[in-house]
Amino acid sequence: MSILGTRVLRTEDPRFLTTGGVYTEDLQLPGQCHVFFVRSPIAHARIRSVDVSAARAAPGVIAAYTGADLADLPLLAPPMPQMISDQMGQPLLARDVVRFVGEPVAVVVTEEAYQGEDAAELVDADYEPLPAVVDPARAGEPGAAVLFPEAGSNVAATFGDPAALQDDLFDGCEVVVRRTILNQRVAPAPMETRAAAAEWGEDGRLTAWIPNQGAQGTRSALATMLGLDEAGVRIITPDVGGAFGAKFGADPEHAVVCWVARQLDRPARWTETRNENLIGMTHGRAQIQTVTIGGRRDGTVEAYRLEIVQDAGAYPRFGAFLPALTIMMCPGPYAIGRAEAVARSVMTNTTPVGAYRGAGRPEATAAVERAMDLFAAETGVDPAEVRRKNLLPKFSEPHTTAFGAVYDSGDYVTALDAALAAAGYQELRQEQDLRRAAGDPVQLGIGLACYVEITGPGAEAGGPKENATVEVHADGSATILTGTSPHGQGHATVWAMLASEELGIPVDKITVKWGDTDLVPEGGGTGGSRSLQQGGAAVQQAARELIDLARDRAAAHLEASPADLVFDPERSAFAVAGDPDAAVPLARLAETSRLLVRTIFSAPGPTFPFGTHVAVTDVDTETGKVVLRRVITVDDAGTVINPLLAEGQRHGGIAQGAAQAFLEEVIYDADGNPLTATFADYPFLSATEVPSFELADMATPTSYNPLGAKGIGEAGTIGATPAVQNAVIDALAHLGVRHIDLPASPQRVWRAVREAAAEKGA
Ligand code: MCN
Numbered sequence: 205m206s207i208l209g210t211r212v213l214r215t216e217d218p219r220f221l222t223t224g225g226v227y228t229e230d231l232q233l234p235g236q237c238h239v240f241f242v243r244s245p246i247a248h249a250r251i252r253s254v255d256v257s258a259a260r261a262a263p264g265v266i267a268a269y270t271g272a273d274l275a276d277l278p279l280l281a282p283p284m285p286q287m288i289s290d291q292m293g294q295p296l297l298a299r300d301v302v303r304f305v306g307e308p309v310a311v312v313v314t315e316e317a318y319q320g321e322d323a324a325e326l327v328d329a330d331y332e333p334l335p336a337v338v339d340p341a342r343a344g345e346p347g348a349a350v351l352f353p354e355a356g357s358n359v360a361a362t363f364g365d366p367a368a369l370q371d372d373l374f375d376g377c378e379v380v381v382r383r384t385i386l387n388q389r390v391a392p393a394p395m396e397t398r399a400a401a402a403e404w405g406e407d408g409r410l411t412a413w414i415p416n417q418g419a420q421g422t423r424s425a426l427a428t429m430l431g432l433d434e435a436g437v438r439i440i441t442p443d444v445g446g447a448f449g450a451k452f453g454a455d456p457e458h459a460v461v462c463w464v465a466r467q468l469d470r471p472a473r474w475t476e477t478r479n480e481n482l483i484g485m486t487h488g489r490a491q492i493q494t495v496t497i498g499g500r501r502d503g504t505v506e507a508y509r510l511e512i513v514q515d516a517g518a519y520p521r522f523g524a525f526l527p528a529l530t531i532m533m534c535p536g537p538y539a540i541g542r543a544e545a546v547a548r549s550v551m552t553n554t555t556p557v558g559a560y561r562g563a564g565r566p567e568a569t570a571a572v573e574r575a576m577d578l579f580a581a582e583t584g585v586d587p588a589e590v591r592r593k594n595l596l597p598k599f600s601e602p603h604t605t606a607f608g609a610v611y612d613s614g615d616y617v618t619a620l621d622a623a624l625a626a627a628g629y630q631e632l633r634q635e636q637d638l639r640r641a642a643g644d645p646v647q648l649g650i651g652l653a654c655y656v657e658i659t660g661p662g663a664e665a666g667g668p669k670e671n672a673t674v675e676v677h678a679d680g681s682a683t684i685l686t687g688t689s690p691h692g693q694g695h696a697t698v699w700a701m702l703a704s705e706e707l708g709i710p711v712d713k714i715t716v717k718w719g720d721t722d723l724v725p726e727g728g729g730t731g732g733s734r735s736l737q738q739g740g741a742a743v744q745q746a747a748r749e750l751i752d753l754a755r756d757r758a759a760a761h762l763e764a765s766p767a768d769l770v771f772d773p774e775r776s777a778f779a780v781a782g783d784p785d786a787a788v789p790l791a792r793l794a795e796t797s798r799l800l801v802r803t804i805f806s807a808p809g810p811t812f813p814f815g816t817h818v819a820v821t822d823v824d825t826e827t828g829k830v831v832l833r834r835v836i837t838v839d840d841a842g843t844v845i846n847p848l849l850a851e852g853q854r855h856g857g858i859a860q861g862a863a864q865a866f867l868e869e870v871i872y873d874a875d876g877n878p879l880t881a882t883f884a885d886y887p888f889l890s891a892t893e894v895p896s897f898e899l900a901d902m903a904t905p906t907s908y909n910p911l912g913a914k915g916i917g918e919a920g921t922i923g924a925t926p927a928v929q930n931a932v933i934d935a936l937a938h939l940g941v942r943h944i945d946l947p948a949s950p951q952r953v954w955r956a957v958r959e960a961a962a963e964k965g966a
Contacts (some may be wrong), residue, residue, distance in 0.1 A: 207701050212711060215697045225443035228399035228413050233471035236401070238265050239461050241480065242310040242327045242627040244302035247338070247553035247876025248349065249331035251300055251309070258326040259312050264319035268312045268327065269298035274463060278808035280429055280456055282360070282520035291355035292551065294519035296429060296456040296463070302331065303351050303518035304553050305878055306483030308457060313464055313472065318422035336553040336876035340515035342494055343550040350475060351518060351551045357479050360520045363527045364546035366511070368794035373507045373542055377498030381578045386945040387567045389490035389515065389870040391880070392560050393888055396445025397481040400458045401473040410437045412462055415444040417452045417721045418689045418729015429459035435728055441719025444691035448860070449559035451487050451691070452522070457484070482881045486568060487870055488560020490523065491530065491567050497575040503585035505594045510534045510571050512547035516557050523557025524549040529564025529658070532607050536572040537616040537656040537814055539596045543606055553876040559731065560859060562657070563917040566925055569655040573926035577652075577933065581942055586633075587930070588624055591654050592617060595653035611656060611812040612906045612914075614917040619838045619902055620654055623816035626900040627836040640938050647938075649821040651931025652732025655921045656814040659841075659915025660734035660807060667806045670728055670735075672742035674703055674750050675800035680776070680791040681713040685802075686744075687727020689719050690858075693917060694849040695735060699743045701846060702911075706747035707790060708776030733813075733915025736845060741909040750801040754778070757793045762786055811906045815839040817923035819862070823935035828954030830932050836898040839919040843905045843912035850916045851899055857920015858897050863889035864921070865928035866948045917947070940964050 219225070239955045242254075256268035289949025298309045302752050312323040335349035342348055343358040350358055374380045385762055401413040410432065416422040419439040426790075427434045444451065457474065465472035476484060492513040499505040510531070516524040527547030534545045557909040576594075580587040595616040596603065603611045629650070662668030673685035684699050700714035718724060727736065751771050758778035759766040764786070769778045779787035793799055820834040844850045871879045905912025925946070932948040933941055940960035944952050 207705050208845050209847070212697055212701055212846055213848065214694050215700060215711060216694060227396055227445060228401055228442045229475045231401050231413055233401055233403055233473065236471040236473050237468060238314050238317040239464050239472050239474040240312050240314065240324050241308045241457060242312065242324045242329070243480070244298065244305055244307040244309050246302060246331050246332040246333060247305050247336040247799045250334060251298060252330040252332055253329040253408070254310050256310055257327040259294040259323045262323035262326055264315040264608065265323045266313045266315060268310060270466070271299040275299065276591060277429065278431055280519070282524065283522050284525050287594060288361045288524050289355040289519045292352050292360055296460050304555050305876060306480070307518065308460065310508050311460060311464065313468065329866040335707065338552055338554060338872050338874060338876045340550050340552050340744060342515050342567050343552050349355065351553065352375060354515050358551040358795065359548050360516050360524045360551055361549045363531055363548070364828045365606055366546050368511065369544060369546060373509055373544060374496065374498040374650055377506055378501045379579065379582050380496065380498035381582050382494065382496040383943055384492060384494045385571065385574055385943065386926045386947045387489045387491040387493060387570050389557070390446040390560060390864055390868045391482050391487055391870050392450035392485060393886070394446030394448055394450065397476045397478060398455065398457065398485055399475040400461040401444055401471065404466050408436065411440065412437070413442055414438045414454065414458055416441055417688065417691060417731050418727060419445045419721045420687065420727045421452060421729050422454045423721050426459055426462060429454065429456065429460060437481070438727060439721045441689060446523065447691045448561045449488065449563055449731060449952055452559060452729065462598045478883060479881050482886055483555055483878050486521055486523065486556050487517065487566060488557065489554050490557045491875055493571045495571050495575040498578065499577045501583050503580070503583050503590040503593045505538065505540050505579060507542040508535060508540045508572065508575060508668045510545040510680060514547055514549040515552050515554065517552060517554045519556045521556040521558045522563070525569070526564040528596065530568045532609050533565050533568035533658060534572065534607060535605060536569055536573065537596055537614065538594045539655050540594065543792065549738060554872055561857065561921040563868060565657045565918070566922045569922050570926045573653040577930050578942060581937060587652050588620070588629060591620055591652060595620065595654060608657060610809060612908050613904055614656060614812065614814055615904050616654060616656065616814055618815060619840055620816045622900050622902055623818050623836055626816040626898060645826050646822050646824050647935040649823050649931040649933070649935025651819040651821070651927045652933055653817045653927035653930065655923050656812050657918065657922050658810045658812055659732060660737045661732050661810045667808050668734065668738055668810065669804050669806045670738035670742045671726055671802060671804045672739065672746040673800065673802040674743065674746040674748065675909060676707060676709065676790050676794050678791055678794045681715070682707060682709050684714060684716045684743055685724050686716060686718045686739050686743065687724055687921055688735040689729045691730065693730065693735060693853065695739065698736065698740060698846050698849060702740055702743045704745065706751060706773070708773030733917035734819055735814025736911065736913045737811055737909050737915060738805060741911055742803060744910060745805045746801045746803040748796065749803050750799065753801055754790055754793050754799060758788050761793065799862035807908050811838065811842065811908050813914040813916065813919060815919060815923055817927035819924065819927040819931040821928065821931040821935055823932055825936065825939070825957050828950035828957070830872040830948060830950070830953060831948055832862055832893065832895055832928060834895055834898060835862065835924060836900065837923060838900045838902045839916060839923070840902040840904050841916035841919065842914040843903055845911060853916045854920050855897055855900055857918060859889050859894050860896065861921040861924025862928045864925045865946060869947050935959070
């Protein structure tokens with residue numbers, strides 16, 4: 205019986221539940237010193253001076269450095285420099301200007317960790333305040349203060365030409381709705397904050413332990429920042445306590461810790477506080493979107509336009525590039541005759557924006573799903589019907605959209621209908637009618653979101669790739685090396701399942717290793733929900749190639765022709781066809797020389813998972829309180845290899861997506877001071893606020909990998925946010941409420957109800 209598709213328990217968990225993980229913070233390096241960052245308390249200012257002399261004299265202080273000490277190091281280059289002004293690089297420690305509250309300005313290095321914070325108080329930085337740019341809507345306008353005068357404006361990148369938008373796009377539409385909506389800035393807030401430990405060998409080589417999503421990418425980023433050859437850097441990935449897109453590559457702080465270790469010729473380490481994490485780690489989302497949707501009164505959508513202002517924060521990181529993904533996915537699963545999208549990324553005096561679970565695609569889904577509901581409200585057609593009418597019909601050959609995405613396969617209407625059936629949509633609408641008629645102060649809302657997303661993207665020539673090595677040992681065990689880098693996704697379990705299936709070696713005898721660049725020099729890491737479809741496929745391919753390799757050895761061993769041998773996974777042995785007694789175990793073939801295959805799996809392209817989320821909310825019209833009653837989802841990620849893990853990914857993603865819908869928001873005041881720098885101010889969803897999710901099954905295999913698998917890791921944050929947001933608004937639709945910005949917090953809900961009532965009364 206195949207192990208694939210079964211609910212194998214996570215092999216990672218016994219260790220996590222007993223002895224616990226070993227995180228970067230847990231490592232002890234003999235002779236280590238501790239780095240503490242002095243951060244800018246002001247959003248935009250010229251640095252007149254930074255005096256570290258008093259700090260240098262404080263107890264336990266070994267050294268203190270400012271930006272001037274690192275002046276010979278290159279600036280952190282923007283991603284995709286061809287589209288983003290190269291004038292906007294970030295120094296590892298601020299030099300002449302600070303551009304956001306939390307920007308590292310200096311470091312103190314101490315014998316003990318606790319001494320750093322006290323010594324940092326003694327660093328005397330003199331700032332000349334500059335006007336702060338906080339509102340992205342105004343950042344690109346003439347007259348706004350400019351973060352990088354050399355660049356000429358705050359516009360870091362543009363996507364599409366606003367002048368080329370068609371005046372007649374909505375001509376002939378019976379109904380046109382236009383609205384500006386906010387996809388608010390959120391903090392990834394992983395349980396484990398950022399950290400680093402660094403040590404230089406006598407050979408001049410750097411070893412750095414950093415929680416990350418791909419050691420190889422972290423190595424490249426660090427080498428660039430430190431001006432080193434990649435061969436001179438080894439990255440080791442300890443356990444990682446969540447990353448959510450924000451631990452890809454490396455941040456300036458990581459490079460500074462390595463630099464300090466070299467400067468002092470002793471191991472250096474750093475773990476940030478929660479407060480530092482909330483202001484220093486890249487944030488996510490942060491788009492202002494203007495949607496215009498038009499079509500016929502019967503609910504047929506004919507035209508759609510999306511205009512985006514992306515808040516990239518103070519330095520262009522991946523966030524500046526996010527609109528490219530949002531635009532690529534902007535029509536979602538719909539067949540819209542005419543659609544266009546433009547965007548610009550602007551710099552503001554706020555924490556830089558980066559990737560956050562879904563990175564650009566949740567924003568696309570949120571926009572089009574909000575637009576669909578606005579259109580449904582205006583036409584009076586049921587939101588489910590509007591969607592059904594406009595979804596692309598089922599297709600199994602790749603479908604190319606007007607925005608250049610090539611959807612591998614899709615069956616969107618079936619996903620919608622399956623979700624509606626699982627939710628009991630008609631009954632819910634009846635309950636809603638009854639409660640509206642009764643004037644119940646707590647109203648029922650039903651929200652929908654249909655989505656398609658891109659997983660496993662990659663611009664590599666020949667398609668996205670990943671490598672895997674599989675080795676069978678003489679004791680009957682096996683080892684897998686992978687270029688992916690799990691941090692909660694359970695690759696150790698699933699990669700072992702994939703190899704076990706081919707080799708007949710039990711899962712508990714297979715060890716999966718990753719995240720040490722000396723062991724696995726190449727790899728794409730984990731992000732964009734790429735791992736199973738590329739890394740998992742590579743493991744399967746390597747295991748199959750290993751059987752081919754072993755067949756020749758077995759033939760020699762059994763003095764038979766390779767063609768006469770059959771591999772029996774039940775026994776993990778080769779036998780001569782028709783003579784099961786003439787057999788040799790796979791493990792025996794590893795006795796004389798290593799039995800090992802390294803392979804590279806190359807996919808024809810990314811895959812496009814899809815689904816529908818239905819959210820059911822109780823919304824108190826008197827207090828604005830929202831209770832999430834049910835979330836029902838269909839998430840079609842092709843063939844599922846381990847339903848337990850895939851469901852876990854859906855659960856976590858839905859919780860995060862729902863939290864964006866009605867709870868989370870990074871807020872700055874008008875001067876750029878962060879108001880959400882602790883967990884007391886930045887609420888996230890806990891188990892008490894989420895219902896038991898109802899997950900319906902649907903699997904449309906992709907032909908892009910032999911597993912038939914698409915990605916599942918981000919489905920939850922893509923579908924759940926607009927479904928929950930739409931549910932909150934739907935609860936209040938009969939009162940005249942058409943839109944509430946994210947997050948639909950009690951205050952916003954309460955205000956929307958009051959404003960609608962005032963408008964009605966007027
Ligand atoms: N899987 C499966 N069948 C499928 C698809 C996936 O059994 N058809 C399983 C895979 O074997 C794997 C897991 O589900 O064990 C997720 O696989 P995949 O969709 O390939 O996604 P990745 O492993 O590449 O994970 C990346 C994704 C991203 S981009 C973010 S961000 C994210 C996420 O996963 N961050 C996470 N999930 C997270 N989960 C935790 N606990 N912590 C994070 O930081």
